[in-house]
Amino acid sequence: MFLAWRELVFARARFGLMSGVVALIAILVVLLSGLSSGLVNDGVSGLQRLPVTAFAFAEGTKTDSAFSRSTVNVSQAEAWKGRPDVGDAAPFGNMLVNAKATTAAGTQVPIDLALFGVEPGSFLAPAVSDGAKLGDPDGIVVSQTVLDEGLALGDTVVIDRLGTRLKVIGTTGDQRTFGHVDVAYLPLRAWQQVHAGAGPGDEAREGAYEEATAIALRARDGSRIDLAGGDAAAGTTSMTLEDSFSASPGYSAETSTLTLIQVFLYAISALVVGTFFTVWTIQRKHELAVIRAMGASTGYLMRDTMIQATVILAGSTAVGFLAGVGGGTLLTTTAMPFALEAGPLVLAALLLVGLGLAGAAAAVGRIVRVDPLAALGGQR
């Protein structure tokens, strides 16, 4: 520590430059983390907030298109309910629609909605922070983001082409979106009618009122659902809630792209730090030889360098994260899908520091090879 701190002060321009690069990477990591969390929220927050352990889709359904292609019979829920590890099972309808909302002021606003058809009173029915619970045949409970776009309780939403009129009767009070589209809960029967393409006053085709997208499953407390066994009994293909996220439109592509960028950033950070300390060690080769000739152990020298790396990484990461969070806070007020969440940010900071230290450790391994004999002679 004696030498480490004094070298940091003495070579402050060099270390400052290095810290600046790490801080910029940290800002980028924060912004990407926020964007990643924002996209996850936009993509699957509607699913995340369902009290669901797994979904049972139609037999043979592929993950990437499960919610748009699957159709199950509501009676299949009974087969799942009979399973000992299943606490609750209920039909769940999911579809995306284009609509127009008519505000109290009489203006029409185009709006896209992800319709979640659930049985009022079932475990899937949403808690309401404002307004009425789900129950009216044409009443919908919407994500708070719908109200943020200018709609209000009591406004009417008309589904394009069908002309089905739905009334906003309540809000969940939080963000619930699916595939970047705001969620609106409606009674399963209303959902079945829309899903079947039946307009107001039309009778839906035969069997339409027996259909749903999937059976939503909730595990009994302390149990783990035997999905394979349930599938065999109910004739479904089930997947956990987390696996079903990939069925949200664009979710896999977006998250994997952002994850890849973040992984590259971590790798770049580790490489930048490693390269800096490699050059730093090479430049100090003669000085290190003198110090080793004085009797300093390899551990003493490596500890000193790792302290420098820790100070640089921790300091610049903290500065970068503060700046990133500051900038990110401004972004949360825009339409951009951006969310600052403590968990991913702490993980990102730890990864940035940890991988940077790994890069530094790999670089300072050169200290082991510095021969104290090089201190003798006239190199300086």
Place this chain on the structure above:
Amino acid sequence: MTTSSTSPRPGYRRDRAEQERGGLLVEGVTLSLGDGDATVTALDDVHLDVAPGEFVAIVGPSGSGKSSLLAVAGALTTPDSGRVLLDGVDISRASAREKARHRRERIGFVFQSGNLIPALTALDQLRFALDVAGRRAGDGYDPRELLDRVGMGHRARHRPHQLSGGERQRVGIARALVTRPAVLLVDEPTAALDRARSDDIVTLLAAETHEANVATIMVTHDHDVLHHCDRVLSMVDGRLSE
């Protein structure tokens, strides 16, 4: 300057019991460098005895083995054969870890041009040497007093690039002595200095050798400073002679 004509071998002055009690004893050391046809005998059956408080100069042409002798005596390298006794302890066969411990606790190096750490002030150079040795200023070690003694007290807060060559060398001497080593190994201390400053530095080395009662070996090309030494040995082709 005195030379011995009574020693049984070139480089020996004291009797066996005295040699094993204190100071530095190099006994029949041989060191080869390089491999195969390129092998060079850097040290050839070298015997050297330096008593505590004795200032020995070794002169010789470049490549004669002077630096190799410092390397062996300073536990920087292991000889092919022979022994190096430091205060009676054989350090020649010690492990790398033990050699490092001997260097930080019992050996002081003065390098060409001082070889000071650029980031440290003159005072911190001494404190750093204590830190490396696991000692603390105040526990009987007084870096400031030592800096005053070598005439550098007024430059305590200056870094190496703010010091002249002679000043850097003075700080280097103080740094080597601050841990109170048994042996001081000095590598061409006047190589980058003019004649007057060279004389000052070697005068200081001689005084500190006697004051600190340290066994000092100085390797040098500079014949003008040899009159400050207690003994002068010459080295040619790896062999030491009076």
